[in-house]
Amino acid sequence: MSSLEIRSVETRDARFPLEAxxxxxxxxxxxxxxxxxxxxxxxxxxxxxxxxxxxxxxNQLVCEAVRLLAEGLVGREIDxxxxxxxxxxxxxxxxxxxxxxxxxxxxxxxxxxxxxxACFDLWATSRGLPLWRLLLDLTPEQLVSLLDLRYLEDIxxxxxxxxxxxxxxxxxxxxxxxxxAGYPGYNTxxxxxxxxxxxxxxxxxxxxxxxFRAFKLKVGSPNADRDVRRATLLRExxxxxxxxxxxxxxxxxxxxxxxxxxxxAPMEPYWIExxxxxxxxxxxxxxxxxxxxxxxxLGEQVPNRVVFKNFMQAAAVHFVQADCTRLAGVSEFLTxxxxxxxxxxxxxxxxxxxxxxxxxxxxxxxxxxxxxxLFLEYIPHLRDHFIHPAIVEDGVYRTPFEPGCSSDLAW
Amino acid sequence: MSSLEIRSVETRDARFPLEAxxxxxxxxxxxxxxxxxxxxxxxxxxxxxxxxxxxxxxNQLVCEAVRLLAEGLVGREIDxxxxxxxxxxxxxxxxxxxxxxxxxxxxxxxxxxxxxxACFDLWATSRGLPLWRLLLDLTPEQLVSLLDLRYLEDIxxxxxxxxxxxxxxxxxxxxxxxxxAGYPGYNTxxxxxxxxxxxxxxxxxxxxxxxFRAFKLKVGSPNADRDVRRATLLRExxxxxxxxxxxxxxxxxxxxxxxxxxxxAPMEPYWIExxxxxxxxxxxxxxxxxxxxxxxxLGEQVPNRVVFKNFMQAAAVHFVQADCTRLAGVSEFLTxxxxxxxxxxxxxxxxxxxxxxxxxxxxxxxxxxxxxxLFLEYIPHLRDHFIHPAIVEDGVYRTPFEPGCSSDLAW
Numbered sequence: 063m064s065s066l067e068i069r070s071v072e073t074r075d076a077r078f079p080l081e082a083x084x085x086x087x088x089x090x091x092x093x094x095x096x097x098x099x100x101x102x103x104x105x106x107x108x109x110x111x112x113x114x115x116x117x118x119x120x121n122q123l124v125c126e127a128v129r130l131l132a133e134g135l136v137g138r139e140i141d142x143x144x145x146x147x148x149x150x151x152x153x154x155x156x157x158x159x160x161x162x163x164x165x166x167x168x169x170x171x172x173x174x175x176x177x178x179x180a181c182f183d184l185w186a187t188s189r190g191l192p193l194w195r196l197l198l199d200l201t202p203e204q205l206v207s208l209l210d211l212r213y214l215e216d217i218x219x220x221x222x223x224x225x226x227x228x229x230x231x232x233x234x235x236x237x238x239x240x241x242x243a244g245y246p247g248y249n250t251x252x253x254x255x256x257x258x259x260x261x262x263x264x265x266x267x268x269x270x271x272x273x274f275r276a277f278k279l280k281v282g283s284p285n286a287d288r289d290v291r292r293a294t295l296l297r298e299x300x301x302x303x304x305x306x307x308x309x310x311x312x313x314x315x316x317x318x319x320x321x322x323x324x325x326x327a328p329m330e331p332y333w334i335e336x337x338x339x340x341x342x343x344x345x346x347x348x349x350x351x352x353x354x355x356x357x358x359x360l361g362e363q364v365p366n367r368v369v370f371k372n373f374m375q376a377a378a379v380h381f382v383q384a385d386c387t388r389l390a391g392v393s394e395f396l397t398x399x400x401x402x403x404x405x406x407x408x409x410x411x412x413x414x415x416x417x418x419x420x421x422x423x424x425x426x427x428x429x430x431x432x433x434x435x436l437f438l439e440y441i442p443h444l445r446d447h448f449i450h451p452a453i454v455e456d457g458v459y460r461t462p463f464e465p466g467c468s469s470d471l472a473w
Numbered sequence: 474m475s476s477l478e479i480r481s482v483e484t485r486d487a488r489f490p491l492e493a494x495x496x497x498x499x500x501x502x503x504x505x506x507x508x509x510x511x512x513x514x515x516x517x518x519x520x521x522x523x524x525x526x527x528x529x530x531x532n533q534l535v536c537e538a539v540r541l542l543a544e545g546l547v548g549r550e551i552d553x554x555x556x557x558x559x560x561x562x563x564x565x566x567x568x569x570x571x572x573x574x575x576x577x578x579x580x581x582x583x584x585x586x587x588x589x590x591a592c593f594d595l596w597a598t599s600r601g602l603p604l605w606r607l608l609l610d611l612t613p614e615q616l617v618s619l620l621d622l623r624y625l626e627d628i629x630x631x632x633x634x635x636x637x638x639x640x641x642x643x644x645x646x647x648x649x650x651x652x653x654a655g656y657p658g659y660n661t662x663x664x665x666x667x668x669x670x671x672x673x674x675x676x677x678x679x680x681x682x683x684x685f686r687a688f689k690l691k692v693g694s695p696n697a698d699r700d701v702r703r704a705t706l707l708r709e710x711x712x713x714x715x716x717x718x719x720x721x722x723x724x725x726x727x728x729x730x731x732x733x734x735x736x737x738a739p740m741e742p743y744w745i746e747x748x749x750x751x752x753x754x755x756x757x758x759x760x761x762x763x764x765x766x767x768x769x770x771l772g773e774q775v776p777n778r779v780v781f782k783n784f785m786q787a788a789a790v791h792f793v794q795a796d797c798t799r800l801a802g803v804s805e806f807l808t809x810x811x812x813x814x815x816x817x818x819x820x821x822x823x824x825x826x827x828x829x830x831x832x833x834x835x836x837x838x839x840x841x842x843x844x845x846x847l848f849l850e851y852i853p854h855l856r857d858h859f860i861h862p863a864i865v866e867d868g869v870y871r872t873p874f875e876p877g878c879s880s881d882l883a884w
Contacts (some may be wrong), residue, residue, distance in 0.1 A: 089567045119541055119570035123534050123580060129528055156500045159530035165723075165751065165774060168579015169534060213750040215726045216759075312576075315626045339624040340576065341779040343754065344786045348627075363576060368752040375755045 066104055066140045066188050072130040073125040074099040076447075076471060077118055077148050084443050088313035091260040093446055094118030095416075098125045098172065099471065100132065100180035103261070104140065104304040110184025111469045114176035115387045115414030118230045120169075127173035135177070140241030143272075144185045145207065151178060151393055152210040152247075153290075165179025167365035171390060178298065178391025179419060185383060187466040191463050193422035194461075198234075198430055202227035209397045210390075213368050216259075223400050230403075230432040237429045245424050246438035247417075248276030248305065252296070255280035255311075260293055271456030276305035276332070276437045282313030283292060286325060291418070293329040302330075305437065307359070309335035314346040333359040340364055344377035359383050361398075362412035366390065370398045372404040381436075382407050387414030413439040417452045418468040421459045447471055477551045477599050478514055482543040482817040484536040485510040487858075487882060488529055494532070495854050496528075497667040499693025499724035501613050505529030506827075506855055509536045509583065509593035510882065511543065511654040515536035516549065521595025522880045525587035526798045526825030531580070538584035541571060546588070554755045555596045556618065562589060562804055562808055578776035582801060589802025590830060590878060598877040605872075609645075609841055613638035616841075620808045622803075624779050628786075640791075641814075641843040648840045655869030656835050658828075659687030659716065659848035663707070666722075670706055677710045684868030686827035687716035688744070691726030697736060702741040713741075716848065718770070720746035727756040734764040744770040745791050751775055757789035770794050773823035777801065778808045785816040792847075793818050797834065798825030803878070810838050824850040828863045832870045 077096040084091040102110035252265040281289040319337040323422040340363040361383030386395035427433040445451035488507040496504040559771035663676040692700040730748040736755040751774040772794030795805035856862035
């Protein structure tokens with residue numbers, strides 16, 4: 063088993079400039095998609111790659127935090143680590159000095175995401191299994207031992223998590239159809255904030271031709287008319303049956319969000335995303351009541367399971383956009399997915415990993431937890447940088463079969 | 474006016490090992506009190522020193538974030554900067570790439586704290602005024618222009634903030650008695666977590682002899698009996714009239730917090746501090762209802778005004794422990810103090826600066842905002858490192874008269 067010992071932890075500060083306008087939204091005007099990468103080297107063929115997304119500046123801070131947090135992993139066997147990963151994760155999250163820099167949020171938590179994702183990748187790679195298969199093969203007890211459920215005692219104890227997995231076991235075989243059908247994608251790259259109408263038009267037509275039936279548009283312009291015009295345009299192009307997601311990226315204050323959601327309701331959005339500040343649970347609660355039946359999606363900047371729990375308790379979110387590159391990796395993503403199941407809420411990940419890891423996780427969520435099949439975000443800008451880029455055909459993610467988390471980058 | 478131009482931004486990674494046991498609590502077992510220091514050099518005699526506290530490891534991350542965020546300050550005149558500091562602060566907080574690392578929390582927000590505090594120090598130093606005097610001399614409009622009130626529109630608009638300052642103007646002259654009387658302190662250094670009973674006993678007796686009538690004890694032991702024993706000991710030593718603060722430093726889950734608050738109620742705590750995870754607003758709301766009339770203090774790890782607003786809206790906090798080295802510096806501290814006034818809640822700062830800056834801010838809060846006089850935390854371990862250490866005599870902070878924020882360190 064010595065080949066499964068972690069021999070070294072390295073980091074890479076990987077930055078990928080985008081073509082003009084790509085990735086822009088109302089708040090992030092000049093993104094450089096970047097990964098703070100954790101590389102776990104084992105003695106054998108299997109290695110682990112972990113990703114956390116940033117938008118460029120400061121990516122090196124996350125890399126340095128990875129080095130500080132992951133010190134203790136060298137010399138550990140990956141199987142032993144993953145047998146009790148909930149405790150491993152908690153020890154890193156509660157480092158007696160570094161914890162102060164969060165706690166459980168910001169740079170140190172992004173670093174924990176990268177480290178955790180590298181551990182899962184090494185584990186799956188060493189077993190020769192794609193992540194979704196590895197997770198599906200675990201017993202409920204093994205699955206729950208991966209998770210740090212502290213501070214969720216009022217909603218989700220380990221016993222309750224095990225019970226939830228058991229309750230959903232009977233329908234698993236039926237739900238495995240999704241492995242053959244593929245998981246539907248939605249296209250975020252048609253409607254970036256700085257795209258002119260003509261570009262939205264061309265990209266939407268092209269995406270329709272490639273089988274997409276769900277699209278995201280960035281709103282949150284200081285000019286309300288621009289938002290309405292673009293949303294109207296996209297609705298007309300995509301047709302009445304298409305799902306249309308409108309994303310304000312936190313740009314609105316609560317009073318403005320109330321007005322804008324009203325103005326945009328005639329376009330029948332599938333959801334309104336990040337209408338206001340991601341820490342403002344009470345504002346989202348009030349908004350959710352006011353704009354029903356229009357529904358709210360958020361989560362890409364919700365840092366941890368405790369904040370997600372609060373959003374769910376307040377009925378302030380309808381679509382849980384957990385992201386395993388913002389939360390503490392695959393394991394906290396699974397924790398939030400379990401929480402969402404308790405509250406009867408769907409999970410529609412934000413894909414800081416460009417969908418590479420999340421394509422595995424949505425399969426697990428549907429098959430093992432019984433989460434409904436929605437749409438997985440599709441952002442193609444970095445696909446050439448991955449060794450196994452996600453394959454999206456006819457608007458659906460094809461099930462990945464390569465070992466690991468599909469997160470290996472071509473250096 | 475060229476002497477008031479900012480010529481350079483430097484940082485210092487200043488770490489101060491503590492004597493055995495000092496600074497320990499249930500979660501932070503081995504702190505090295507550290508400041509990520511921003512140094513603003515002007516052409517003249519006046520310079521600015523800004524502080525953000527960390528517990529050692531990772532302090533360099535905050536320093537590096539300071540360098541990334543503060544780039545645009547070089548060449549700016551300090552008076553011009555402070556004439557519109559709310560907008561200056563918002564621009565840094567919403568840096569289109571670095572914002573992703575928070576937003577408004579964690580390492581980047583600690584960096585903004587350090588930068589902001591340096592700006593206020595340079596401003597006050599350049600005018601030859603102690604911070605409290607400078608702030609008291611501003612018009613309500615000038616004061617409010619220092620603040621970024623975005624995302625508070627439902628509670629506190631700029632107009633309402635100005636009105637609040639005006640409403641409290643009539644009593645100012647009366648409240649200036651506090652400048653002569655001094656602001657009462659409470660002593661945190663009697664009851665660190667790892668101190669043995671004998672040490673608690675000796676330190677409490679010594680503090681009583683120095684005039685203190687308010688004391689903090691660290692609880693949150695895995696052994697409930699230890700917490701009860703130590704609290705009983707401190708109550709007996711300090712007497713029935715003393716104020717006794719019990720601080721769990723987030724160690725309890727909600728179910729345990731409910732039990733422990735009941736067990737500790739007979740010691741009549743003045744407050745219970747940080748009973749559980751600082752992101753768990755709903756847990757604190759439930760706890761506050763269950764343990765009344767025992768009251769809850771928190772804030773040292775509440776990252777920004779939006780989260781504080783949510784705590785206040787939920788009636789989940791009774792004592793607002795804002796900290797200008799965790800929030801985005803002096804200005805966001807003032808914002809939270811205004812919010813607290815709207816909700817009728819007292820502000821009792823956590824002193825990541827060891828009370829050096831906060832001794833100014835509590836004077837302003839009482840005189841200008843009409844906040845009641847409570848206790849200001851006193852932690853003496855770093856006093857020899859400051860050029861103008863706070864002077865605490867007969868249990869009260871003596872009003873500082875040196876120009877600036879009293880944050881200059883002796884290098």
